[in-house]
Amino acid sequence: MDDSSAQTGNSQPPWEPPLAGSETQHxxxxxxxxxxxFRWKADGLDTADLSRSVGSSTLTLGGLLKHLACVExxxxxxSLSGAGYGPPWAGMPDYPGPPGAYTFDIDGWAAEDLYRLWDEAVRRSEERLRTALAADGPGQRIAMGADEGLEVSLRRLLFDLLEEYGRHTGHADLIRESIDGRVGEDPPEDWHAVSGSSPVGR
Structure with missing residues (x-):
């Protein structure tokens, strides 16, 4: 995003937050x-590896890609505008109502489809967020809660999504380490996605 990627030095990777930016930038x-x-933890795997879980958990990296695409x-x-679910969620066979309950089901999904699903959802989110922030900043009222007479800000939505990614990136840490030993807090500074066409890690 134009106003969120400003860095204080040339040596920082493009995903590193600014050291002293605005609230919106941070x-x-x-x-x-x-x-x-999260995308680095999930990247470069085949369909079988994206379907692997750890211990008694049923969570998989493929399921997390699909789930987080839906959350985006x-x-x-x-939540932002009140717009309904579009493709690929709307009208999926055998799943009436909101898709949240079945997003972890990846039976029949190939690795390339799961990467594409997440990548495209993030692109949509980045464009929608960029437009919303340009219009009225993080304090603006959003559609979430309006039916109940609640006033919810875009700031709250962003914190909710940060919490969602924080939780599931921790899950991804454990799953990926069990697959091939990949560990680390951040991607290497020169990391680029090798699977799909990720809008992050460029």
Whole structure:
């Protein structure tokens, strides 16, 4: 995002938040950093590896890619503006109602489709957030809660998504380490996604 990627030095990777930026810059850049770390943890795997879980948990990296793609469309669609679910969620066979309950199901999904799903959802979110912030900043009222007479800000939505990515990036840490030993807090500074066409880690 134009106003969230300003850096104080040339040596920092593009996903590193600024050292002394505005509130909007820090919120958006922190989200970019978490998205990038999550995508790095999930990157470069085949369908079988994206379906692997750890211990008694049923969580998989493929399921997390699908789930977080849905969360992106929920937060920056329904919650932000009230817009309904569009493709690929709307009208999916055998799943009436909101898609949240079945997003972890990746049966029949190939690795390239899961990467594409997440990548495209993040692109949509980045554009929607950029437009919203340019219009009225993080304090603006969003659609979430309006039906109940609540006034919810875009700032709250951003914190909710940061919390969601924080939780699931921790899950991804454990799953990826069990697959091939990949560990680390952040991607290498020169990291680029090798699977799909990720909008992060460019």
């Amino acid at each position: 919120l958006a850049a922190s989200l970019t950093r978490l998205r990038t770390t 469309d929920e937060k920056f669609g329904i």
